[in-house]
Amino acid sequence: MKSSTLSDYRGQKIKVICEDCDILKTFEGDALFNDHGDADMPGLLGDLCKTLGCNRSKEGFYNRCSLVYYFTHEEWMAKSGMVSREAYEIALGKRLADLQEWDVLHGRCRCGRRGPLNKSSLARRYGPNARLKELESKLLCKECKKYDSVIDISSLPR
Template identity: 55%
Template sequence: MSEYQGKKVTVICEECEVLHHFDGDELFGKHGDASMPELLGELAKAVGCDRPKKGYYNLCRLFYYRRLDEWVRQRGYISREQHEIELGKRLADLREWEVLKAVCQCGRRAKLNRKALERQVGTNARIKDLAAKLHCKECKRYASVVEISSLPR
C-alpha cells in the first residue's frame, strides 16, 4: 500500500457498474501498509457491495483498475516497432507503408525522408544508430529517438 501514497487507487466492478477512486494517502492512514489483495474486501464494503469476497457463489467482482498505458508500463511491454528497432532493423527491412519519424527531447517531431537517408548512410544502416546522427533544427542537439509508424489508409 505504501507505493500508492500520493496516488489514486481506482476500483471497478462491471457487474455492479461501479468505478470509484480512493485517495492513496487516506487509505494508507486508515489501513496502514496492508497488502493490496487484502484491502480489496474493505474497498468493496466502502463502495457499498454486499456480495462476499470469499466463498463459491455470487462473489464480489470488484478489482483494481489500471489504464492500458499503466498496465503496459508496469509489465514492461514495448511496441512491435520498438522491438524491431531494438533487434537491429535496417532501413532495407522497412516496408513501403512504414514511415520513420524523429522525436527530439525538446518536443519537436519530424518525418524523415527515407530515400535521402538511404543515400546518406546506406540501406544497411540500423535504425537505432540513426538517432545519434540526427541533428534537431530547433535545439541543435543530437538527442532524437527514431520511431516507425504506418501510413494512414
C-alpha cells in the first residue's frame, strides 16, 4: 500500500494532536508542501514535532513524542467508507411517515448553515409519503440561496 504524501493534501487543512503535550494544531497543506516538499505523511510528523517545540523525539522507545494526525469523527467515517445509521436509512428511501415522534430533522447546507426542520409542515407541504432523499433537493438555504442541503436525523434527548 502506497504511503500518502503532502501532495495528496494540497488545499486542505492538516490537523495534529498530542495529548501528552496538550497540543491541537492545524496547518495549511499548501504551506507545508512549500516548506517540506512532497514529504511522506508518516515522516512529516517528526518535523512537525520539532516545529511545535516538542523536546521529545519520534525515534526510540522511551519518552517518545506521541504527536499523531487528528481526524474528526465525520472525517474518520468518510475515510473508512462508513456511513451513519441515519444516512443509511435516508439512502434506503425513508419517508416522513416512517419517522418516530422522537426523531428530529435538521437541514445542513454545504455552506455550513444548519437549522431544524418541522416534520409536520414538511408532511403538509409534500405529503407523508415524501422520501427524505427527495426533500433534500427542495430545501433552499437561507444563507447561500442554493438547493444543496442534506437532511440529518437525530433523536430527542431523554
